[in-house]
Amino acid sequence: MHVANVLYLTSYLVRDILWLRVLTIFAGLSLLPFYCNCSDHILWAPIAWNLLFMAVNSVQIAILLRERRPRRLDGPEQALYDNVFSELTPGEFRQLVKLGEWREIEAGTLIVQRDSVVHDIQVLKQGALEVRLGGEIIARNEPGQFVGEMSFLSGERATADVVATEASQVLAWSQESLNKLFDKKPALAYKMRGILGRDVVVKLRAHGKPVG
Structure with missing residues (x-):
C-alpha cells in the first residue's frame, strides 16, 4: 500500500x-x-x-x-511546424492544421481593418504584410508571425490595418473554433498562448517598446 x-x-x-x-x-x-x-x-x-x-x-x-508519434508532414506544414510550432507535439499541430484553412492572399488585400472586430487569427507562411496606422507603416510581418493574435489574447478590436504587400499565404483559424478546441485541450491552449505571447513580445521589442 x-x-x-x-x-x-x-x-x-x-x-x-x-x-x-x-x-x-x-x-x-x-x-x-x-x-x-x-x-x-x-x-x-x-x-x-x-x-x-x-x-x-x-x-x-x-x-x-x-x-x-513522429510523422512527416507535408512540405509547407513541416516548415511551419519547425519554425513556429515546434513546441507542440506533431499530433497537436496536425489538429491545428486540420482545424485551420490555407488562404492565398493577393497583393493589396486588406486583411484586418482598424477598429474592426477580429474574427480570425492567422499565421503568415509566405509573403509580406504591412501594419499601418493612419496611413503610416508601423510594422512589417515576416513569415512565421501572426495576425490577429493581440485581439485573440485581449478580446479587443484591431488597433491598426494589416495589408498584404505581395502575394501571400496564411493559415487561418476562426477564434471561435480555436476557443472550442482549447476548451477541450487545455494543455494545447497553454502551449499556444505561450507561442502567441512570444510573438507579441518580439513585435513590441521590434517597435522599441519595453517588455516586462
Missing part, C-alpha cells in the same frame, strides 16, 4: 500527462495484492474500480502516444 501511495504522490509531481497516467496505472496495480489480502475475503469492489481506472488511463495513454 505504501508503494501505491508513493507512486500516486510521484504522479502528482510530474508535469507530463503521459507519465502521470503511467504512474497512476502502476499505483493501481500495486494496490491489487492489498485488496486481495487485507481482509478475510477479497475486496472485489475496489478491484473493479481500479481496473476500470486503469483501462481508462490505458486508452488515454494510447491516444497520447499516437499524437506524439
Whole structure:
C-alpha cells in the first residue's frame, strides 16, 4: 500500500500527462495484492474500480502516444511546424492544421481593418504584410508571425490595418473554433498562448517598446 501511495504522490509531481497516467496505472496495480489480502475475503469492489481506472488511463495513454508519434508532414506544414510550432507535439499541430484553412492572399488585400472586430487569427507562411496606422507603416510581418493574435489574447478590436504587400499565404483559424478546441485541450491552449505571447513580445521589442 505504501508503494501505491508513493507512486500516486510521484504522479502528482510530474508535469507530463503521459507519465502521470503511467504512474497512476502502476499505483493501481500495486494496490491489487492489498485488496486481495487485507481482509478475510477479497475486496472485489475496489478491484473493479481500479481496473476500470486503469483501462481508462490505458486508452488515454494510447491516444497520447499516437499524437506524439513522429510523422512527416507535408512540405509547407513541416516548415511551419519547425519554425513556429515546434513546441507542440506533431499530433497537436496536425489538429491545428486540420482545424485551420490555407488562404492565398493577393497583393493589396486588406486583411484586418482598424477598429474592426477580429474574427480570425492567422499565421503568415509566405509573403509580406504591412501594419499601418493612419496611413503610416508601423510594422512589417515576416513569415512565421501572426495576425490577429493581440485581439485573440485581449478580446479587443484591431488597433491598426494589416495589408498584404505581395502575394501571400496564411493559415487561418476562426477564434471561435480555436476557443472550442482549447476548451477541450487545455494543455494545447497553454502551449499556444505561450507561442502567441512570444510573438507579441518580439513585435513590441521590434517597435522599441519595453517588455516586462
